[in-house]
């Protein structure tokens with residue numbers, strides 16, 4: 189008369205619960221150690237992929253960006269204390285960028301709190317600063333409900349990180365009954381219709397303005413609104429300006445994209461429709477002199493703090509909703525409205541001002557890109573290298589995810605590389621996090637296996653997480669890593685002849701500029717240590733040859749190209 193119940197170990201129960209929700213989870217990343225190692229084994233037993241990293245910092249960066257790419261949280265699994273604290277870097281990064289992720293960390297046994305236990309830290313308290321919500325699992329039977337709520341919290345509203353803490357005594361629970369049915373997370377976002385008067389007044393404002401502009405950012409990418417956006421831009425003929433990671437929402441080479449005239453467009457626009465981009469430091473807080481002082485903002489954001497009670501600007505119209513939903517309704521109503529002003533001529537006057545600006549800026553960029561390297565011994569510039577990578581077809585605008593970080597490496601890369609699809613540019617983001625590149629590339633290759641991943645970093649940026657190339661090798665991820673090596677942070681010294689490098693004493697090294705790193709480091713040897721191909725390149729002919737080999741599948745991936753570029757704009761003054 190009694191129904192038989194299955195009992196399993198706590199570690200297996202945790203894995204089973206994750207497996208049960210796997211359709212709402214991107215991937216599981218982590219670094220094992222006491223007491224979480226058996227959870228990773230149990231996950232494998234459940235058929236769940238577990239990707240092991242080298243440092244929790246990179247692992248958490250990978251988790252954060254996996255959420256952006258897949259619209260599902262990934263799990264970043266760490267040990268207690270230092271493991272959890274290292275992962276906070278990625279948690280903060282996820283919070284700042286608005287990306288879903290779950291940090292799942294062990295903690296010391298509840299009975300040991302305050303005794304100085306192994307890897308004891310105030311984890312829960314720390315997590316609350318940068319997480320949407322933090323959970324402490326007191327009894328393992330709570331875990332299914334907590335995981336469900338954590339997954340849902342991470343994706344609903346503005347996405348972000350959620351923390352789940354598993355005390356050691358809970359992980360070590362024995363004989364756990366499996367509840368049937370197990371709770372399953374629902375990550376589909378309910379699309380509430382927007383009241384028609386709000387749509388109507390948006391259209392009226394846009395149609396009555398002379399110089400409207402659309403800004404599209406990461407929120408628009410997250411909303412996966414590219415089809416509706418493309419339709420809206422071509423029917424309204426309103427110029428489109430992407431944020432750095434909004435690139436590709438409308439193809440960069442489309443006639444409607446005004447990136448080349450960014451400053452001019454921002455300064456002269458009279459009405460700006462903001463789709464999923466915060467008016468933070470990246471847009472000078474929405475204020476002059478970047479914007480005209482009487483510009484009107486229409487803000488569409490899933491987050492009420494952005495759309496309604498914005499800290500930086502007062503929107504003329506603020507709509508708290510999903511961007512795809514908004515554009516759907518906007519597209520349906522746009523042509524129903526009268527065009528007593530200028531909508532029929534497609535803002536021709538505005539375009540006649542933007543077009544020459546775009547042309548002249550594009551011409552300037554082209555000059556920098558097309559500069560020949562006269563002697564193979566001449567230092568290469570960023571522009572020359574990027575141009576060669578494009579000409580050698582390393583970037584395929586249709587199917588490449590481009591990870592790009594560093595200072596100049598990132599800023600110049602943003603201008604030189606074009607994208608035809610959204611969510612294909614991954615950079616230091618809202619927080620300006622340096623060191624994300626290798627972790628991002630690994631996550632991109634795992635989450636988007638049909639894409640090519642090219643990761644271009646400065647030598648300093650690469651140094652933050654260089655060891656993670658071993659992870660790329662271990663999982664056979666076909667990533668092309670490229671280090672633009674200028675001997676330093678921003679820039680380095682130009683020559684070994686420099687007495688500061690020449691004298692091999694510590695005091696000489698201490699008088700080096702704080703921006704300089706070691707001269708002419710052979711970063712390609714780092715990946716060679718793992719049996720992968722590495723190349724040291726200092727001229728365009730060799731770069732072209734290696735890129736040709738890569739694109740014709742003659743080079744095993746992952747590989748690393750260490751490209752020597754001009755360390756400084758001008759020879760640094762040597763102080764004797």
Ligand code: ADP
Nearest residue numbers: 346405406407411431464465466489490510511
């Ligand atoms: P960017 O760095 O590209 O300018 P931000 O990260 O500053 O972009 O801004 C993204 C904004 O998009 C956030 O304010 C976030 O709340 C919002 N957002 C995220 N998802 C959606 C969505 N589905 N619909 C509307 N807004 C969204």
Ligand code: MG
Nearest residue numbers: 646647648676
């Ligand atoms: Mg550098």
